[in-house]
């Protein structure tokens with residue numbers, strides 16, 4: 657075995673998206689970066705109770721691999737890269753607006769060891785200068801299992817998301833930009849938007865990295 661190959665086994669220098677070798681100084685390889693930059697910006701009909709939705713691209717190819725590497729392989733250093741794309745796509749939010757991550761199911765966060773959406777929201781917050789409330793303003797009850805339940809199940813049985821007590825004091829009369837990693841049916845965003853409106857939010861916008869068609 658050649659020495660260079662041996663070193664690469666010790667130092668992980670493969671692209672986390674396509675597993676090809678990459679330059680040690682970059683997070684993902686040049687080819688994957690070109691794919692990500694080509695992703696179209698989607699502006700389609702927003703879910704119920706959401707005034708505007710923007711997603712960075714389809715849930716496929718390099719964008720999907722990037723999200724999977726971040727969420728399921730705990731490559732939290734990729735948060736800044738994903739947040740960068742999302743910040744570019746965010747769109748305008750009114751004066752005094754807030755960034756609100758869609759609340760996770762507690763069991764899922766516990767199993768995963770981190771909350772990827774909250775992490776993205778924090779990164780986006782610094783990039784577009786829109787604050788995230790210090791304490792969570794929304795709470796999600798139940799197991800919140802959405803993956804693998806099928807499209808009809810997700811629509812008929814939306815997640816139970818409510819404002820926390822006193823959320824109206826923080827949210828009342830303001831605009832909010834909801835953050836989620838991926839939009840599938842829009843049931844989760846719609847439930848979160850409903851909770852924000854219940855707490856007095858005037859306009860609800862949504863921003864996700866990918867959108868499953």
Ligand SMILES: [Zn+2]
Pocket residue numbers: 671672673674675676684685686687688689
């Ligand atoms: Zn790659």
